[in-house]
Amino acid sequence: xxxxxxxxxxxxxxxxxxxxxxxxxxxxxxxxxxxxxxxxxxxxxxxxxxxxxxxxxxxxxxxxxxxxxxxxxxxxxxxxxxxxxxxxxxxxxxxxxxxxxxxxxxxxxxxxxxxxxxxxxxxxxxxxxxxxxxxxxxxxxxxxxxxxxxxxxxxxxxxxxxxxxxxxxxxxxxxxxxxxxxxxxxxxxxxxxxxxxxxxxxxxxxxxxxxxxxxxxxxxxxxxxxxxxxxxxxxxxxxxxxxxxxxxxxxxxxxxxxxxxxxxxxxxxxxxxxxxxxxxxxxxxxxxxxxxxxxxxxxxxxxxxxx
Amino acid sequence: xxxxxxxxxxxxxxxxxxxxxxxxxxxxxxxxxxxxxxxxxxxxxxxxxxxxxxxxxxxxxxxxxxxxxxxxxxxxxxxxxxxxxxxxxxxxxxxxxxxxxxxxxxxxxxxxxxxxxxxxxxxxxxxxxxxxxxxxxxxxxxxxxxxxxxxxxxxxxxxxxxxxxxxxxxxxxxxxxxxxxxxxxxxxxxxxxxxxxxxxxxxxxxxxxxxxxxxxxxxxxxxxxxxxxxxxxxxxxxxxxxxxxxxxxxxxxxxxxxxxxxxxxxxxxxxxxxxxxxxxxxxxxxxxxxxxxxxxxxxxxxxxxxxxxxxxxxxxxxxxxxxxxxxxxxxxxxxxxxxxxxxxxxxxxxxxxxxxxxxxxxxxxxxxxxxxxxxxxxxxxxxxxxxxxxxxxxxxxxxxxxxxxxxxxxxxxxxxxxxxxxxxxxxxxxxxxxxxxxxxxxxxxxxxxxxxxxxxxxxxxxxxxxxxxxxxxxxxxxxxxxxxxxxxxxxxxx
Numbered sequence: 001x002x003x004x005x006x007x008x009x010x011x012x013x014x015x016x017x018x019x020x021x022x023x024x025x026x027x028x029x030x031x032x033x034x035x036x037x038x039x040x041x042x043x044x045x046x047x048x049x050x051x052x053x054x055x056x057x058x059x060x061x062x063x064x065x066x067x068x069x070x071x072x073x074x075x076x077x078x079x080x081x082x083x084x085x086x087x088x089x090x091x092x093x094x095x096x097x098x099x100x101x102x103x104x105x106x107x108x109x110x111x112x113x114x115x116x117x118x119x120x121x122x123x124x125x126x127x128x129x130x131x132x133x134x135x136x137x138x139x140x141x142x143x144x145x146x147x148x149x150x151x152x153x154x155x156x157x158x159x160x161x162x163x164x165x166x167x168x169x170x171x172x173x174x175x176x177x178x179x180x181x182x183x184x185x186x187x188x189x190x191x192x193x194x195x196x197x198x199x200x201x202x203x204x205x206x207x208x209x210x211x212x213x214x215x216x217x218x219x220x221x222x223x224x225x226x227x228x229x230x231x232x233x234x235x236x237x238x239x240x241x242x243x244x245x246x247x248x249x250x251x252x253x254x255x256x257x258x259x260x261x262x263x264x265x266x267x268x269x270x271x272x273x274x275x276x277x278x279x280x281x282x283x284x285x286x287x288x289x290x291x292x293x294x295x296x297x298x299x300x301x302x303x304x305x306x307x
Numbered sequence: 308x309x310x311x312x313x314x315x316x317x318x319x320x321x322x323x324x325x326x327x328x329x330x331x332x333x334x335x336x337x338x339x340x341x342x343x344x345x346x347x348x349x350x351x352x353x354x355x356x357x358x359x360x361x362x363x364x365x366x367x368x369x370x371x372x373x374x375x376x377x378x379x380x381x382x383x384x385x386x387x388x389x390x391x392x393x394x395x396x397x398x399x400x401x402x403x404x405x406x407x408x409x410x411x412x413x414x415x416x417x418x419x420x421x422x423x424x425x426x427x428x429x430x431x432x433x434x435x436x437x438x439x440x441x442x443x444x445x446x447x448x449x450x451x452x453x454x455x456x457x458x459x460x461x462x463x464x465x466x467x468x469x470x471x472x473x474x475x476x477x478x479x480x481x482x483x484x485x486x487x488x489x490x491x492x493x494x495x496x497x498x499x500x501x502x503x504x505x506x507x508x509x510x511x512x513x514x515x516x517x518x519x520x521x522x523x524x525x526x527x528x529x530x531x532x533x534x535x536x537x538x539x540x541x542x543x544x545x546x547x548x549x550x551x552x553x554x555x556x557x558x559x560x561x562x563x564x565x566x567x568x569x570x571x572x573x574x575x576x577x578x579x580x581x582x583x584x585x586x587x588x589x590x591x592x593x594x595x596x597x598x599x600x601x602x603x604x605x606x607x608x609x610x611x612x613x614x615x616x617x618x619x620x621x622x623x624x625x626x627x628x629x630x631x632x633x634x635x636x637x638x639x640x641x642x643x644x645x646x647x648x649x650x651x652x653x654x655x656x657x658x659x660x661x662x663x664x665x666x667x668x669x670x671x672x673x674x675x676x677x678x679x680x681x682x683x684x685x686x687x688x689x690x691x692x693x694x695x696x697x698x699x700x701x702x703x704x705x706x707x708x709x710x711x712x713x714x715x716x717x718x719x720x721x722x723x724x725x726x727x728x729x730x731x732x733x734x735x736x737x738x739x740x741x742x743x744x745x746x747x748x749x750x751x752x753x754x755x756x757x758x759x760x761x762x763x764x765x766x767x768x769x770x771x772x773x774x775x776x777x778x779x780x781x782x783x784x785x786x787x788x789x790x791x792x793x794x795x796x797x798x799x800x801x
Contacts (some may be wrong), residue, residue: 007793031675032718037339038415040693041704044719045418051717054411085484093485151516155523164519165510252512256486263511 108181117192139186236292351473456593526777555694727762
């Protein structure tokens with residue numbers, strides 16, 4: 001119990017830190033947001049009105065304070081006067097979409113990476129291992145901004161199976177999932193291979209084999225759970241990153257998630273929305289981190305013991 | 308950029324238009340972005356609209372005139388109706404304009420309309436605007452989208468944002484402020500309802516927009532297609548590429564507070580060293596025209612017989628020799644944005660000026676830093692773009708000495724080159740105060756001549772708009788101001 005409370009306290013502290021940092025950075029961005037919002041042909045009176053509406057004459061601390069006050073009142077609005085968006089409504093729409101995309105991408109990545117990584121570890125330097133390594137290098141090297149359009153050309157245009165962009169139906173999830181999942185799968189396959197290879201060399205595996213256990217049992221009940229520990233850490237980190245809005249992928253596929261929301265907020269210099277997005281990212285990251293910790297406890301008896 | 312496609316759904320014909328960013332509102336009193344304005348114009352037109360030559364012409368108005376230099380009278384067309392069936396009357400126009408001036412609405416255009424002293428509606432079809440000061444470009448500003456009086460109250464702002472009611476060709480069917488905007492034909496539109504319903508979708512990524520076009524869900528792109536894509540697009544059989552005048556003009560700006568650049572010979576040498584034809588042909592793949600003024604040829608106020616700065620490297624060297632008797636190279640710094648395309652143009656300028664013995668060093672700066680430096684006068688040369696150029700009053704913003712950014716005017720104003728010419732100031736103010744278009748044209752012609760001679764900035768190119776239209780769709784045109792009006796006429800060829 002104590003531990004959970006501590007965790008929550010540190011989560012809140014981290015969120016406060018993120019908020020202060022992003023506020024300071026927004027303040028450091030050179031140039032006058034009024035120019036960016038109103039354009040060069042605006043009248044001085046309108047510029048002044050906007051400057052006051054944005055509290056630009058106040059210090060960065062006062063502005064951050066106003067943001068916190070509005071956020072706590074749960075009626076946080078876009079900071080630019082003509083945009084009357086309720087910030088939390090927008091995030092409540094976008095975050096679940098991004099969460100679904102993150103989970104499908106992770107599921108896709110694991111589906112590809114687990115068999116590939118295991119097969120590669122079982123026959124190191126074999127043909128499957130070479131394939132897995134090649135795939136891993138390729139996956140890490142190909143940028144999403146390139147692989148995304150390539151998948152569109154193949155599956156949406158040549159084969160005409162899937163929509164190009166948007167999320168009009170669940171089919172719109174497929175290509176972004178593949179784009180995000182491929183790079184992740186490549187990375188995870190390498191991790192799984194390396195970790196499993198290490199574990200397979202451990203004494204307890206040799207013991208299990210010596211006891212005459214069937215090879216499948218040795219692999220899946222003895223070696224694999226142990227090999228999973230470092231992989232779990234990486235999966236947790238990656239999931240956190242995916243929840244932080246895969247900005248490039250969401251832009252390419254016009255996916256209406258957190259990445260698109262953030263991009264639009266930056267375009268419009270909607271500081272409240274940017275701050276709220278960053279807070280949402282921080283919280284999702286920390287929540288995933290918390291879950292990873294709990295999963296660790298479930299999987300690793302040593303961690304349980306220590307607590 | 309914008310893309311259109313046709314599909315049949317529910318038995319009706321529907322065009323799907325893709326734009327690169329979601330409008331923030333469909334309320335033209337509040338709209339800031341070009342996309343918001345261009346979509347909202349389809350629903351709520353105003354008394355006037357901007358014609359292809361940049362002139363304000365009657366739209367909902369039948370006719371308008373200035374009865375004296377501060378009073379404009381607009382006559383409404385007979386039989387106008389809002390899409391909800393209520394008649395459009397002078398009092399609706401009055402209420403719309405007064406609401407913009409109401410601080411409670413919080414319109415970002417309130418200051419822009421502050422010169423309006425009173426709006427009167429003496430009868431159902433007459434609107435009288437009384438201005439605090441003479442303003443010849445008022446018909447341009449009179450294009451504000453007219454709303455029914457009952458919707459103009461600030462308390463209904465959120466409602467108008469998503470679902471304005473107007474007398475335009477389309478009516479908002481559904482929009483949640485974020486996703487696609489569905490527009491249905493307005494059966495009461497005074498010129499007859501359009502044939503097709505319209506869906507407006509946001510597709511942020513240019514590559515994706517083009518792929519949607521290839522897929523056939525998108526059939527037309529209107530507006531900012533990158534010129535670099537032109538050769539590739541031209542090679543596609545099922546698409547027709549149209550290049551038409553745009554409303555943006557790029558320019559090379561000189562800082563008059565710089566001791567070297569304040570000398571006419573140096574500015575002339577640079578103007579003579581730049582090869583703008585080459586930039587248009589190679590950087591813009593032909594989708595640009597050499598500019599001799601901020602106003603493009605074909606604009607109603609464009610002065611026809613302006614002096615032309617054509618490339619002449621020998622003459623440029625001769626001019627430089629007058630300033631630098633020792634013949635040493637002239638070293639200057641050019642500031643531009645980090646945009647890759649703008650940077651590549653700056654590099655081309657560097658190569659061109661080098662041939663005339665001018666050494667440029669290029670600094671590409673993040674947009675905010677660049678604008679900050681330019682406003683404070685912390686530069687020698689810079690490239691920028693004016694967009695959109697609609698009324699010639701933009702010359703005042705660009706070259707009037709009162710438009711020099713200073714701490715007093717909150718660093719606003721577009722005369723960042725700090726050019727001062729009392730004669731030009733006088734002409735520009737006089738032109739602003741005249742309401743007769745012929746008098747304005749004559750004054751602006753004089754102003755353009757002074758500017759072309761004095762070179763406070765060298766206009767580079769009028770950058771054109773590119774339209775990509777699927778074969779089989781007719782009636783859609785690329786508009787210099789980015790207007791979508793021609794979609795109303797879209798029809799499929801048999």
